[in-house]
Amino acid sequence: MEKLTIVKVGGKIVEEEDSLDALLNDFSKIKGFKLLVHGGGRSATKLASQLGIESKMVGGRRITDAETLRVVTMVYGGLVNKNIVARLQSMNANALGLTGADMNLIRSVKRPVKDVDYGFVGDVEKVNAELLADLIAKGVVPVLAPLTHDGHGSMLNTNADTIAGETAKALSSFFDVTLIFCFEKRGVLMDANDDDSVIPSLTRSEYEAYVKKEIIKGGMLPKLENAFKVIEGGAKKVFITSASALSDPESGTVLQ
Amino acid sequence: MEKLTIVKVGGKIVEEEDSLDALLNDFSKIKGFKLLVHGGGRSATKLASQLGIESKMVGGRRITDAETLRVVTMVYGGLVNKNIVARLQSMNANALGLTGADMNLIRSVKRPVKDVDYGFVGDVEKVNAELLADLIAKGVVPVLAPLTHDGHGSMLNTNADTIAGETAKALSSFFDVTLIFCFEKRGVLMDANDDDSVIPSLTRSEYEAYVKKEIIKGGMLPKLENAFKVIEGGAKKVFITSASALSDPESGTVLQ
Numbered sequence: 001m002e003k004l005t006i007v008k009v010g011g012k013i014v015e016e017e018d019s020l021d022a023l024l025n026d027f028s029k030i031k032g033f034k035l036l037v038h039g040g041g042r043s044a045t046k047l048a049s050q051l052g053i054e055s056k057m058v059g060g061r062r063i064t065d066a067e068t069l070r071v072v073t074m075v076y077g078g079l080v081n082k083n084i085v086a087r088l089q090s091m092n093a094n095a096l097g098l099t100g101a102d103m104n105l106i107r108s109v110k111r112p113v114k115d116v117d118y119g120f121v122g123d124v125e126k127v128n129a130e131l132l133a134d135l136i137a138k139g140v141v142p143v144l145a146p147l148t149h150d151g152h153g154s155m156l157n158t159n160a161d162t163i164a165g166e167t168a169k170a171l172s173s174f175f176d177v178t179l180i181f182c183f184e185k186r187g188v189l190m191d192a193n194d195d196d197s198v199i200p201s202l203t204r205s206e207y208e209a210y211v212k213k214e215i216i217k218g219g220m221l222p223k224l225e226n227a228f229k230v231i232e233g234g235a236k237k238v239f240i241t242s243a244s245a246l247s248d249p250e251s252g253t254v255l256q
Numbered sequence: 257m258e259k260l261t262i263v264k265v266g267g268k269i270v271e272e273e274d275s276l277d278a279l280l281n282d283f284s285k286i287k288g289f290k291l292l293v294h295g296g297g298r299s300a301t302k303l304a305s306q307l308g309i310e311s312k313m314v315g316g317r318r319i320t321d322a323e324t325l326r327v328v329t330m331v332y333g334g335l336v337n338k339n340i341v342a343r344l345q346s347m348n349a350n351a352l353g354l355t356g357a358d359m360n361l362i363r364s365v366k367r368p369v370k371d372v373d374y375g376f377v378g379d380v381e382k383v384n385a386e387l388l389a390d391l392i393a394k395g396v397v398p399v400l401a402p403l404t405h406d407g408h409g410s411m412l413n414t415n416a417d418t419i420a421g422e423t424a425k426a427l428s429s430f431f432d433v434t435l436i437f438c439f440e441k442r443g444v445l446m447d448a449n450d451d452d453s454v455i456p457s458l459t460r461s462e463y464e465a466y467v468k469k470e471i472i473k474g475g476m477l478p479k480l481e482n483a484f485k486v487i488e489g490g491a492k493k494v495f496i497t498s499a500s501a502l503s504d505p506e507s508g509t510v511l512q
Contacts, residue, residue, distance in 0.1 A: 047330075050306075050307055051306055051307070070335060073334050073335050073338050073339070074303075074330035074331065074334040074335045075330065075334065076334070077333065077334040077335075077337070077338045077353075078329050078330040078331065078332070078333040078334020078335065078337075078338075079326060079329050079330045079333075079334065081333070081334075082329050082333045082334075082355055082357055082403065082411055083329070083411070085355070085357045085358055085405075086357045086405045086406075086409050086410055086411050087409045089357055089360055089405055089407060089409070090407060090408050090409035094359060094360055095357070095358070095359075096354075096358045096359045097333075097355070097357070097358050098352075099338055099341070099353070101338060101341045101342045101345055101351070101353070102341055102351070102352045102353050103350060103351075103352045103396060104345055104350055131391070131394065131396065134394075135387070135391075138387065138390075140359060140387065147338065149341075149342045149345055150342075151345060151346060152346050153342050153343045153345070153346035154342055155338055155339070155342050
């Protein structure tokens with residue numbers, strides 16, 4: 001199978017002109033097939049505020065009422081996505097911007113209300129990767145916005161890490177998938193206060209030992225749980241590193 | 257060659273829930289391969305106004321400064337496009353929302369400044385229809401927003417009639433193309449005040465005779481000029497009718 005590199009970047013990087021251009025430059029130089037998943041939360045919060053819509057977050061997740069769904073559809077699916085696509089096109093990457101609704105790529109279910117009503121937030125149910133894999137094999141570079149659909153006519157706001165992970169798993173039937181999660185730090189750190197303390201590689205058992213010793217904790221736990229599931233779902237490698245290290249992911253943490 | 261039906265609908269129809277659902281219902285029932293081109297001007301004007309951005313129009317065309325480009329990218333490429341895509345998916349049409357930047361589908365040049373500086377408005381230069389034709393042949397239903405790109409990293413606001421016409425011409429190498437332009441009236445009228453006076457069919461010479469007699473005039477002239485160029489560019493038929501007559505375009509005016 002041919003190699004496919006999937007890169008997930010958060011909102012902050014794609015929303016500032018300078019960091020976006022640097023990122024896309026590095027991304028466009030990745031050899032072979034590639035796919036980008038992006039966030040856009042800061043721009044959504046900014047537009048919502050300009051429109052007098054309050055942004056309510058619970059545990060880092062955006063409560064998405066009907067008005068907010070309109071905002072994230074505009075910002076993620078339109079503004080951020082098409083800005084990235086147009087720039088990649090100028091860098092000789094044949095980008096194609098997609099949400100989960102396009103070609104029925106990712107169908108979700110509206111998250112059931114338990115303690116919190118998240119509103120129009122989607123939990124991924126099914127990834128239809130066949131047409132996507134075809135396009136990738138033809139040299140197309142998909143750019144995925146953090147939006148899915150419910151199959152009944154509504155878009156759903158969906159976590160970008162989840163989209164990256166589920167897409168990586170589904171595309172593992174067609175390609176040797178490497179997934180690179182970009183976040184603020186250069187990798188998973190032994191000491192949160194020492195940016196040079198990157199753990200170079202982690203197996204699940206090593207990870208669990210670190211968790212037991214409380215070396216790995218907090219926000220890293222769901223991120224790593226998600227990452228290990230991607231490996232267990234068929235991806236070859238998952239890197240956790242910073243966007244600025246995209247040209248050298250080996251300097252981050254690799255899960256395999 | 258297989259038949260492909262391209263439908264172009266203006267902003268008003270796609271921006272009201274009831275008329276949009278009726279339209280998409282009719283559209284989804286069109287037999288065989290199909291493609292939709294949509295506008296969205298009213299929503300763009302509304303969002304611009306909510307953001308305190310003035311909408312300046314010259315001869316029906318929007319002056320598109322940098323701020324306005326952000327608005328139309330959000331509204332056309334995000335809000336309107338993805339709303340249509342999600343709804344079509346619920347009607348068993350495998351919709352794929354696209355701008356001209358996606359897969360480098362339509363590259364434009366920023367309109368040169370003569371009497372008026374239209375800003376980030378694109379004049380279509382090249383349609384790359386090969387990947388699009390592939391997708392259509394696989395049953396994908398493209399939904400095109402009125403946006404293109406300049407190949408240098410910027411999106412450009414582009415007239416939806418032009419996009420429909422240029423796409424129809426480019427796809428005529430792959431399919432027997434019928435293009436249906438939907439507007440307010442049921443067809444080209446003999447008498448602008450009589451909605452029942454639809455001219456059933458027009459050749460270029462008949463059209464020119466009507467123009468000479470001033471029976472066809474005003475806003476219909478650029479619309480029909482554009483439509484005849486589509487025929488001359490390879491499309492089999494162009495219908496001019498109303499969105500409510502989509503299931504029976506023969507009740508409108510046919511150019512061939």
